[in-house]
Amino acid sequence: MGDTFKETFKDEALELLAELEASLLALEKAPESRKTVGRVFRALHTIKGSGGMVGYDNIAAFAHEVENVFELVRLEQIEVSKKLVDLTLAAGDVIRGMLEPSQTNNPALESRAGDIVAGLKTLTLPQDEVIAAAPEKPSEAPRPTAGHVTYRISFRPHPNIFVQGINPLLLLNELRGLGPCNTTAYLDDIPALEDLEPEKCNTWWEVVLTTDKGIDAVKDVFIFVEGDCELSVEAVSELSGPADPESHKKLGEILVERGNLSREALQDVLGKQKRLGEMLVDAGMVCAAQVEFALTQQRHVEEIQEKQQKEEAASTLRVPAAKVDKLVDLVGELVTVQAGLSQLAASRKIPELRSLAEHVDRLTTELRENTMSIRMLPIGTTFNKFNRLVRDLSAELGKEVIMTTEGAETELDKTVIERLNDPLVHIIRNSIDHGIEEPGLRKANGKPSQGTVHLSAVHAGAHVLIRITDDGAGLDVEQIQGKAMEKGLITQGAALSEKEILDLVFAPGFSTAGKVTNVSGRGVGMDVVKRSIEALRGSIEVASEKGIGTTITLKLPLTLAIIDGLLVKIANAHFVVPLSIVEECVELTSKDVAEAHGRHLAHIRGEIVPYIRLRDRFQINGRVPPIEQIVVTESLGGKVGFVVDKVIGGHQTVIKTLNKIYRQVEGISGATILGDGTVALILDVPRLVRGVEMEEASIH
Secondary structure, three states: OHHHHHHHHHHHHHHHHHHHHHHHHHHHHOOOOHHHHHHHHHHHHHHHHHHHHOOOHHHHHHHHHHHHHHHHHHOOOOOOOHHHHHHHHHHHHHHHHHOOHHHOOOHHHHHHHHHHHHHHHHHHOOHHHHHHHOOOOOOOOOOOOOOEEEEEEEEEEOOOHHHHOOOHHHHHHHHHOOOOEEEEEEOOOOOOHHHOOOOOOOOEEEEEEEEOOOHHHHHHHOOOOHHHEEEEEEEEEEEOOOOOHHHHHHHHHHHHHHOOOOHHHHHHHOOOHHHHHHHHHHOOOOOHHHHHHHHHHHHHHHHHHHHHHHHHHHHOOOOOHHHHHHHHHHHHHHHHHHHHHHHHHHHHOOHHHHHHHHHHHHHHHHHHHHHHHHOEEEOHHHHHHHHHHHHHHHHHHOOOEEEEEEOOOOEEEHHHHHHHHHHHHHHHHHHHHHHOOOHHHHHHOOOOOOEEEEEEEEEEOOEEEEEEEEOOOOOOHHHHHHHHHHOOOOOOOOOOOHHHHHHHHHOOOOOOOOOOOOOOOOOOOHHHHHHHHHHOOOEEEEEEEOOOEEEEEEEEEOOOOEEEEEEEEEOOEEEEEEHHHEEEEEEEEHHHHHHOOOOOEEEEOOEEEEEEEHHHHOOOOOOOOOEEEEEEEEEOOEEEEEEEOEEEEEEEEEOEOOOOOOOOOOOEEEEEEOOOOOEEEEEOHHHHHHHHHHHHHHHO
8 A cells, every 4th residue: 555655646746846847947937926936835845745644754854955945935035046946946856866766765866965955055044054054965854743742723814815715714624634623713803794894704713733743734734824814833732642632621721821711611612612602692792693603604614615625536536547558458449349340230231230330339439539538638748848958958058048838738649748758859959959049149130139949739630730940040951951962861963842951851860060069969869850750650841941940840640549540452451541641532544544654643633643552562462453542642741642442431440559570561550450350551651652752762
């Protein structure tokens, strides 16, 4: 069970660290934002508390040190500075390292943590105290005493606390989670009904609490309302044994000694809330009906809140990714079985069986769509990671760069998002290193000194288009062509279009960097990016204007698990073409072939479309039918046709990866199982087209 709690904490901590990083970057841009300071503090506080609960004492102690500094920021005793943001970002990296089991008791990590704590001390202490105060490693967070302590807590919220969106009852409920407690509500300040202002809080509370969690845990309950209340927490007794709920009577004795209450009134205060109400009635402060209504309202609010909390707790469910992947696999198997059932129903021509097959088909389609939606995540979570990359890299290169985003809510398959991180890192690094100019040069060219990298995402049918745009110097077509000739990628005097020249940046070994740095210049990057995107069954294009900037567009499928495909047949072999790139299907007769005089070109709606004969490409023997079919696709920015014997129709395609022996087969990206158990290969259209183009280029 302990390991389960630790795994759950690790997942939550990574989310909190992402929130911490985003908040720090926002705070750097707006240091005066109290709201953002609160976000940072809340993330650190939660990491500290949860880490201590599940046994990550090192994380709890380290986070406590960082949290202390931001407590001073909240109290406006120190200001937000670049150094503070740098140190806290580094602290987040250290905590991320502490979460890894392999880093347990890592001296280098502990040393780095100690350096960060020492750096934070320089921000909070006078200079002559810094050396003495800086520890070699982070000090441990204060631990609670072994025994139980009873505290007297006085909580008087500001009358306008409701306007701040804060419910004091929730804070009192949180106190109850620390141990046995009794709460007394003071209603003396409630005005007559005609003078009552519903938006104002006229009640304050005293609480007697017995807990072993320590005074810090008690104060932490009120940590976000300290500026909106009068708060007093006083220890009144300490027990060496288990907590005794009756021990809070000592507080009553103190009140009697202070003259706040008579001993008779004390018995009422220590009783139930109804007894307290009777006391108030006897004192002539309120009438019995008002007390009854207040109690009814209180019970009602508590019941509603409890119900809402249960509904909120049940509205979301954290499920391991492996279970979702298993569900997708099972849905894929169901889709295959459903295809077999539909095929059987079509062959038997039994009305009842056909009706049942259609019903199963509808349910399977709905189940498939819902299951796929579970794996869909907003791409904004990935976009947010790159703010840190842009910040650190621009500082390293001496440039001023900001990142803007658009379409962060666009959803994409979890698997695609996970495999998209590295290609985007390569592209953004290149944009900052090669694209964005230095501030002085930008000013000389009439640009603002601060450059911009813009990330956007938008749905386009069954695809998502991700664009990375910079407002830098743009790509120099002549320089690219010269470098390509120098490296032997193209022949001297080759006539290439601008698009073809720009595509050379994706060639292996190509680089325009003048010198090798730790950022670029080794000719490794964009070719890797292209292979990674194509492995996701996507495509990549580059457009640039010299002096204006560069845009790189990634076209990616929404999902990698199940796609809609067009099933075609050549002799006895079946193939699937992704339906999202299919434009239309037309006939190709022997007369059309003869009129083309051996050229693989077809006239379709007044347009000449080149085509590839898959029978020849895959060396499939057999008789060619008198009328073939051309499946016209949109690939790499142009139309390309694929000649097949027969187009069977639409097919829900469950993608199966090929054995590693067959993964390098040109033009095949995977396979699927048909309803009758036979295998159909899924065409990798971009690679097929590129393979043919390379062969023709080598011939000429």
